[in-house]
Amino acid sequence: MAQKKSFSLDDLAKAHGIERKVEEKKEDYSKYEPKKYKERNNFTPKSFNSTLFTYPFNFVSLGDKVEKEERKLGKNSGKIECSLINYTPIFTGGEKSKSGKHTTEQFLEDRENYIISASTLKGEIRNIIETITHSCIRCKNEEIVPEEFKPCDNLKRLCFACRLFGTTVEKADENGNSAYSGRVYFSDAKLPKAKVGTSLTPLKPTMTPNEKLKKYYLDKSGRMRGRKFYWHHENLLSNKNNKLPYKREGFKPKDSVTIVQLIKSLKTFSFKVEFKKLTDIELGMLIYALELEKDLLHKIGRGKALGLGSCKISIDSFELFEESRYNFSSFTPNRKVEDKNIYLEKIKNRYLENNSQVKQLRVILNEKNKLDFSKGAYLRRDSNKGNMPEILSYK
Ligand SMILES: [Zn+2]
Numbered sequence: 427m428a429q430k431k432s433f434s435l436d437d438l439a440k441a442h443g444i445e446r447k448v449e450e451k452k453e454d455y456s457k458y459e460p461k462k463y464k465e466r467n468n469f470t471p472k473s474f475n476s477t478l479f480t481y482p483f484n485f486v487s488l489g490d491k492v493e494k495e496e497r498k499l500g501k502n503s504g505k506i507e508c509s510l511i512n513y514t515p516i517f518t519g520g521e522k523s524k525s526g527k528h529t530t531e532q533f534l535e536d537r538e539n540y541i542i543s544a545s546t547l548k549g550e551i552r553n554i555i556e557t558i559t560h561s562c563i564r565c566k567n568e569e570i571v572p573e574e575f576k577p578c579d580n581l582k583r584l585c586f587a588c589r590l591f592g593t594t595v596e597k598a599d600e601n602g603n604s605a606y607s608g609r610v611y612f613s614d615a616k617l618p619k620a621k622v623g624t625s626l627t628p629l630k631p632t633m634t635p636n637e638k639l640k641k642y643y644l645d646k647s648g649r650m651r652g653r654k655f656y657w658h659h660e661n662l663l664s665n666k667n668n669k670l671p672y673k674r675e676g677f678k679p680k681d682s683v684t685i686v687q688l689i690k691s692l693k694t695f696s697f698k699v700e701f702k703k704l705t706d707i708e709l710g711m712l713i714y715a716l717e718l719e720k721d722l723l724h725k726i727g728r729g730k731a732l733g734l735g736s737c738k739i740s741i742d743s744f745e746l747f748e749e750s751r752y753n754f755s756s757f758t759p760n761r762k763v764e765d766k767n768i769y770l771e772k773i774k775n776r777y778l779e780n781n782s783q784v785k786q787l788r789v790i791l792n793e794k795n796k797l798d799f800s801k802g803a804y805l806r807r808d809s810n811k812g813n814m815p816e817i818l819s820y821k
Contacts, residue, residue: 482731482799484817485643485652486786489560491574494583497606500705504746504761508716510542510615510695510726513736513793514660515625515688518542518727527682533624533689539616540624540689542726547697548612550724552591554715557653557783559586570643570650581606590708609704610712615697622693628685629729642814651814655790656730658723659799688734696742710769711777717741722791736793741766786817796820 518541520534534541555561562585563575578588579595581603592608645651701712716739718724727735745761778784789795797820 481814483654483656484790484814484820485654486557486783486790486817487652488563488572488575488650489781489783492560492562492578492585494578494585495589496582497584497589498705499609499703500708502704502706502709502746503702504700504744504764506699506701506713506716506741506745507743508615508697508699508739508741510697510724510737510739512689512691512693512695512726513723513738514658514733515690516542516693516727516735516737517686517688517729518546519686528628528685529682530626530685531687533687535619536616538620539618540622540695541617542615542695542697544612544614544697546726547615548591548610550726551610551612551712551715552587553653554718554724554787555590555711556585556587557787558715558777558781559711560783561585561587563653567643572650575650586708586711590704590711609702609708611700611702613697613699615695617689617693617695623690624687625690626685627688628683629732655787656725657790657795657797657799658725658736658793659733659795659797686729706769706772707776710771710773713741713744713766713769714773714778718791719788721793722788723793724791733799789817789821 517531518534520532520541522529522531524530534543556563560575562577563571564577565571568576578584578593579597581593581595581599584593584606588606590608591610592606594605596604598604643651643654699712699716701709704712718739724737724739725735726737729735744764744766746764747761
């Protein structure tokens with residue numbers, strides 16, 4: 427008669443090839459208690475705690491004041507041809523289709539090309555120029571914008587961006603004018619479809635942080651923190667925690683899912699920017715905002731928090747048209763190829779050196795940073811929202 431074996435759950439599990447789960451330790455909530463706040467305020471990147479500070483965005487401070495002047499026309503008209511390379515996958519929304527409760531969004535396209543729209547490009551470039559030149563702020567939460575940064579309302583006193591990109595004011599001047607049109611015209615950026623790989627990627631419904639929450643936009647004293655920019659980081663979609671098992675058999679998500687058509691990394695889009703009657707400083711600013719600096723990237727399209735849309739823009743050609751007979755046809759004999767550095771030099775002293783906003787842009791737009799987004803890039807349910815470190819603390 428066989429001896430009766432004693433057994434434990436561990437043995438039973440082993441016999442069936444099951445790994446027993448050791449009960450997870452309950453989280454120690456005392457670490458969220460107010461007495462620890464002081465520690466978090468002494469934030470340095472070296473003691474960086476990714477569970478507390480992986481906000482996908484931060485704010486470039488507003489600067490002192492909006493510098494307002496009357497618009498003056500310059501002598502520079504011409505054309506800049508650019509290429510845009512996406513360092514991370516990119517998505518700009520085109521056609522939507524619904525199947526059941528799920529929505530699929532295609533990348534914006536025409537017959538032959540994938541497209542980043544002219545307005546998307548212009549919005550990005552205007553945003554950079556607004557930040558550097560302390561221009562006015564047009565946003566949905568207008569009530570949180572400090573008085574001196576409210577949208578321009580007088581054509582005789584316009585901020586840099588309104589002078590360059592145009593604006594509409596409520597009250598007409600003595601000549602009946604209530605608007606200036608912009609003097610910078612973007613084309614769509616195009617990427618020929620042939621040979622381009624795209625992938626349909628489902629996004630978790632909870633992936634959009636509720637950024638409307640005003641508390642993220644205000645500092646502890648209730649003042650607007652500044653203009654929002656997203657950190658660059660590698661595409662978080664490669665992290666399985668952020669991906670839905672959409673194609674796995676038996677996958678039945680409870681919530682509706684948005685599936686987007688992403689363009690894979692390192693594709694080259696082309697676009698051009700035409701401009702009319704810019705001053706030397708305005709042209710310098712436009713050139714700077716397009717190319718930025720070494721290691722600084724734009725963020726374009728949707729899914730910025732996920733790491734999508736980090737892009738480098740380079741100027742391939744820069745031509746000025748002769749003043750009296752400028753003509754936007756590329757066959758005009760009056761064009762001359764110019765050295766863009768002449769114009770960059772003109773904005774250097776006044777706008778790029780000792781400009782606190784440029785210093786902050788150099789940190790947050792840098793393709794390299796010390797943040798760790800490996801666990802996600804969403805706003806966390808910590809009680810520390812008022813203590814978001816300033817951008818320069820991450821330097
Ligand atoms: Zn303005």
